[in-house]
Amino acid sequence: MARDKRGVRIDWTFFTALFALVLAGLAVVYSATFTMDRGSHSLFLKQVIWLGAGFICMGAALFTDYRRLERWGYILYTVAVLMLVAVLAMGRTGMGAQRWLPLGPFQFQPSEMAKLFLIVALAKYFSEDGLYNGHTLRDLVKPFIMAVVPVLLVVKQPDLGTGLVLLFIFGAMVVAAGIKFKSFLILATTAALSAPVAWGVFWGHLKDYQRKRILVFLDPESDPSGAGYHIIQSKIAVGSGALAGKGYLNGTQSQLSFLPERHTDFIFSVLSEEWGFVGSLFVILLFLFIILWGLETAGQAKDRFGSMLAVGIVAMVFFHTAINISMTIGIMPVVGVPLPLVSYGGTSALTTLAALGLLASVNMRRFKLFY
């Protein structure tokens, strides 16, 4: 560990793990897209460009003091919400895809950015409210509204996965900021009692394909040719990788277009099939390391904002990873969220790298004296 005179220290173990993950991700994206691209590698190259942009953002985040963000917290949040509204509005006027905004040859997905900006805004809020001994339900009304606005906008797109991740991030940050035990009990009891009603409303608002995914998760064999087919094929892909995998570029399931969305949501199946349990475990441990490192950073941060920021970022990476992997191995319903740094998808890669840059920024300034 190196330390300069200002107390700024860079933890190279973290960056080694991060680079390893990014390289592994690129390799899998290449494998997953090369039959699709018919040799043009255009998807792969796009991903490389996005990652490059992500590393630039990461560098920017590293070399500026993260506490500057605190001042901008609510403004960034407003920008994110406005972009989500713009996406919906453009979608309605016939842009087709409602998740993306065009950005030259690339497409930009504001819902990814919204995650990061919500984290910043919530971190600012919780670090300033001065409630060290836990929040009551009333204390949580304001931050809840802050969280629920982007959630509703994202779900409307419809992008259920990102909506869920936003809610989980909020939950994790509330846990870290503290909730009074009594309030938690009330919340838990109300939730348990109202669950059937809430479920009914929720179920009623789901699109057909979303309902089908849930039903199919409960019983994949109920629709082996339709939605359940994906889960079955994904499980076959993962399982057939066995201990050592079938070898890079040799995944029969993956290369045969049995796997839907194999370069985005189901990228982990490709990885598991080609690299086996050993490779999967390696990648999972890289994620685990980054997440635990982030939690440690949160614990060691010098200020409450930094600490809450770290919690939010860790929550984001963790929920993405957990939901995505769980879905491909059949322990959760299919929810379309990308696997950070591995799935093909530019905005996701960029956001994740920028977020990890902030995390590292918090980490390396943990010894710095604030005057």
Place this chain on the structure above:
Amino acid sequence: MKYRSIYGGGGENTGDIKRRLWILAFFVAVFFIAIILRLWYLQVVKGSYYRELSESNRIRIANIRPPRGVIYDRNGIPLVTNTPSYTVTFTPEDAKKSPEVTGKLATILGMREEDLQALIRAEKNRNPYQPIRVRENASFSEVSMVEARRDELPGVIVQVELRRCYPYGEFAAHAFGYIGKITEDQQKMQEYEGLPSDFLVGQYGIEKAYDKTIRGEPGRRGIEVDAMGRQIRTVYTVEPVAGEDLLSTLDFKAQKAADEALGEKAGAIVALDPQNGDVLAMASRPGFDPNIFPIGLTGPEWKYLTQDPSHPLNNRALQGTFPPGSTFKLAMALAGLETGMATLDNTVNCTGGYPFGGRVFHCWQKKGHHTIALHKAIVESCDVYFYNLGNRMGIDNIAKYASYLGLGMQTGIGLKEKAGLVPSSKWKKEVRHEDWYAGETISCSIGQGYVNVSPIQLARMTGTIANGGVLYQPQIVRGIRHRDGSMMMFPTVTLWKAPVKPENLQIVKDGMQGVVEEPGGTGHAAKSEYYSVGGKSGTAQVIGMEKGNGRSGSKETHDHAWFVAVAPMDNPKIAVCVLVEHGGHGGSAAAPLAKKVIDAYMRMDEESLKEKAALANRTSASAKALANMTSARAKAALANRTGAKAKALANRTSIKAKTLKPVTTIVKKKPQVKKQKPPEKPAEKPKKKPAEAAAADSGNEALKPEAELPPVEDNTENR
């Protein structure tokens, strides 16, 4: 932690947060342990089970071709459709253990095993386990043989697919074009992104120009096979999305008449609606049957179509450019009237020849026409009159007015076409780097020499003269019927109104009418007892062409016969151009063909007359009862009798009621008039670099070798 003691103080109190992080850490641990255990279970405990499952993955995913959009005629009659057919596919990976399958399959399909294997190897871009189409449109006997021997043929699957079908064969084949497997070059183009490697796309004609609209989206079929690779059942199907339908401007009867009139004769016929540029008929010969393309062409057929010197795949109506011969005299007459060099009264004395530059340019009438004025010069096609007129006007005046009428330029129809050439002194300077010789003007005056036009240009010129000088962009597709049933209609595109006097146009029109209806006229064969017809014959001279290629039989040295016609003269509804290659005289070889097409469109051909007679017998039939009649043809026939308004109505109702499904909404684009300025100096036309233009115009497409040939027998200078 130990640093904290050193740097302690200065930070905020974050202890409470730190305390709570253990809850989060607990969650993380639970999830990761669950994931790792699950992976252990799937990959290590049940790894070999899943490995086996994946190796014998029983699902083969076959692409389903979408039905392409139907192409209708202007009255809603489907002209290009889709029909169910059998496709035999083969998945080589399924037959690894039984190499004898290809031999057996080849025998059943009546092909050599090497050919079958070549076919399989050609599909190098496919995904493994992706079935390859080895026989499209398989016959019933082939299918039954495959089905009967299913057990011996692992990897062979028979599918039912919708195949593109051109029910009338060669009918308007060049206009519709054909489809074929997407080429490697096309696969790299954005327009064709994401299509399977054996997808069929339009390769020519309307099929190509509107491919994106009518192509549809492919579907998928998951077919379960057993461990031996034998087909068991279809597990799931993602239905393809059908393409959108096109409403063409073609008129079934007129098109049929045009195709039948040409028969086996090489040539082309184009009919346009002079009031809006709609293409009513477009025929070209030698032709081809577009049905054979998707099936896969065998060697000799393909060789004939692509390499035969007669170029059967070329649409002569658009891509064939020829000297217009005497049909050019219509443009000449207009130019003369506009420049004041010709009036109805001034005369020229035709003695059967026109001496110029030490030579004599002959009139086709060896005895001469004696004293002759403009009207008669058009009617009898006196060459000397126009030599004289052209010589006085000069080539640049001729070029100016010919360009106003749309000659020597692409029409913008949206299909592959050639521009041809209307020469000017500037053109010659830029392209040939030579001065213009006055003698060349003489040959151009009767549509020989450098002048080169396509049949559609002449048809449009005729329509423009007849409609009062408005030049339209020809259209062959009027609208698109979207999947939801709504229509999008394309507006008429007016290019410009030629800046010419209406009375001068009337004089030319009178001349055209005289050609067909006055004694001494050269186009009597186009005369009709039902309506007035105007026309102009033309004969493009072919002299000693294609020497040395061994095909110089006597027929090859016959002149090309032209005839342009328009009818009825008081309210022009159809303008026709007929070209018969090596047909001889326009008046005798081409004019009767023009009449057939006009009669068919006006519903005054024998068939329509019979229908009408039958209709008249049912005296009590009121207009209302007729409106409910089922026959779209009969309705159209009736509409013709009751006038244009009723006709339009009948067409609309017949589209609605009959062949097309109900129209829910008609989205009409703003009728935009694409105004272009008529070319001031058409001589300045060549926008391409001169060299390129020259290359393009003297193209190697062998259709127009006459272009640079000496225009008139006596003009030895050009020889």
